[in-house]
Amino acid sequence: MTTTAQPSQPAARSLRPVLAGAPRPMRGDAARNRARVLDAARAAFAEDGAEVQMEQIARRAGVGVGTLYRNFPTKQALINELAQRWMDERVEIADQALSMPDPAEAFGWFVRRTAEDMAGDAGLCHMFGEHSAGNCEMPDLLVERTEMLLARAREAGAVRADVSVSDFQAILGGLSAAIAQTEKWELFAEMLVTGLRAPCP
Amino acid sequence: MTTTAQPSQPAARSLRPVLAGAPRPMRGDAARNRARVLDAARAAFAEDGAEVQMEQIARRAGVGVGTLYRNFPTKQALINELAQRWMDERVEIADQALSMPDPAEAFGWFVRRTAEDMAGDAGLCHMFGEHSAGNCEMPDLLVERTEMLLARAREAGAVRADVSVSDFQAILGGLSAAIAQTEKWELFAEMLVTGLRAPCP
DNA sequence: GCGGAAGCGGAATTCGACTTCCACTTCAAA
DNA sequence: TTTGAAGTGGAAGTCGAATTCCGCTTCCGC
Numbered sequence: 144m145t146t147t148a149q150p151s152q153p154a155a156r157s158l159r160p161v162l163a164g165a166p167r168p169m170r171g172d173a174a175r176n177r178a179r180v181l182d183a184a185r186a187a188f189a190e191d192g193a194e195v196q197m198e199q200i201a202r203r204a205g206v207g208v209g210t211l212y213r214n215f216p217t218k219q220a221l222i223n224e225l226a227q228r229w230m231d232e233r234v235e236i237a238d239q240a241l242s243m244p245d246p247a248e249a250f251g252w253f254v255r256r257t258a259e260d261m262a263g264d265a266g267l268c269h270m271f272g273e274h275s276a277g278n279c280e281m282p283d284l285l286v287e288r289t290e291m292l293l294a295r296a297r298e299a300g301a302v303r304a305d306v307s308v309s310d311f312q313a314i315l316g317g318l319s320a321a322i323a324q325t326e327k328w329e330l331f332a333e334m335l336v337t338g339l340r341a342p343c344p
Numbered sequence: 345m346t347t348t349a350q351p352s353q354p355a356a357r358s359l360r361p362v363l364a365g366a367p368r369p370m371r372g373d374a375a376r377n378r379a380r381v382l383d384a385a386r387a388a389f390a391e392d393g394a395e396v397q398m399e400q401i402a403r404r405a406g407v408g409v410g411t412l413y414r415n416f417p418t419k420q421a422l423i424n425e426l427a428q429r430w431m432d433e434r435v436e437i438a439d440q441a442l443s444m445p446d447p448a449e450a451f452g453w454f455v456r457r458t459a460e461d462m463a464g465d466a467g468l469c470h471m472f473g474e475h476s477a478g479n480c481e482m483p484d485l486l487v488e489r490t491e492m493l494l495a496r497a498r499e500a501g502a503v504r505a506d507v508s509v510s511d512f513q514a515i516l517g518g519l520s521a522a523i524a525q526t527e528k529w530e531l532f533a534e535m536l537v538t539g540l541r542a543p544c545p
Numbered sequence: 546g547c548g549g550a551a552g553c554g555g556a557a558t559t560c561g562a563c564t565t566c567c568a569c570t571t572c573a574a575a
Numbered sequence: 576t577t578t579g580a581a582g583t584g585g586a587a588g589t590c591g592a593a594t595t596c597c598g599c600t601t602c603c604g605c
Binding site: 167169170172173176198201206207208209210213 | 580583
Binding site for chain 3: 170171172173196197198208209212216217218
């Protein structure tokens, strides 16, 4: 995650005729505000779901709506940015899991960890299930990692053969919905790990 | 489910001084329209989720929005009515399950059947998870049946001891969310039944 | 068949969000 | 310190969807 993110609208700039010069970095206070907006948005969405109003987010961040719109041209753009960050985080977690020696253990850890993270951002995650489903595709990077994790677990007999990546995605969506209702993520994670394994005779 | 349902706004009526006379029954065509609206609404919500517009529902039912609002004072009221019907249906299904001799089998059947019904009304069910969570409480009758079903299954060793009715509710919410993404209800139901059982050693 | 209450359609209204706009303020390069 | 580009706040504008309103139509008891 880049700390010095740029505003969403790339301003073609050319101070002094330098061919394709890199855009001047954001002004210090502006960058600070952008960060505050992002934090406020995450918190607000986590608390109240997607129905929070832009003005609430702005107030929470201590800025005017204008500032908010300077950084994100649209409410959806803001949501997408948050979704993007969540995805990036998922990739990191998946990588950690992939570095574990035992595939079954790695898979279980990934599921538990995801459930735990969801519990911390319940509203937020649930919103993703709702809103971003169509808008912002799961990045290839994450699909790839998930595929690996799943494949390895499958080979190790920890996951039924008939569960595809998109099934798994759907399942995680269900998980977030369940967690949004009760925060018993440990129970749910356990159930998932057990249920994903072929039923024992 | 009463076929001759009354409009949501009870009109205090008193034709001829009959003490507490029952309200005159709906006019024939009106009752027919009410039914059509309800059907159209169910179909529309199932297809497109909660974001369908009142006018779309009205057009689908072949009536004007006015008629729609005559029967349901609010969009939420319409949603609640549908939710109510779904709940009633659940009670019936639960009763069928309770009449089965083997508790484990009964529980599994109930879960599978619910998943199947959800798949048929994906958008609708998902919407319930979203909207009705707060507005329209699960009726006591359904809570009671669910509790029975769960208790019997628990005694028979088919369900882990640490799953409460509200946990189970949350889980079904998750199930509907997952099904709304992919219609693989059989897989999901299987996973649930397996996962709800204490992990075998 | 008549009368009038009940019901109907759908244009017009209301309402509440998102988004735009611009006069004003703040930053930072020279 | 000066200067002007970048950034800011928040009132006003826009827009889409829910809801109301009312003149017209349809039923139904007499």
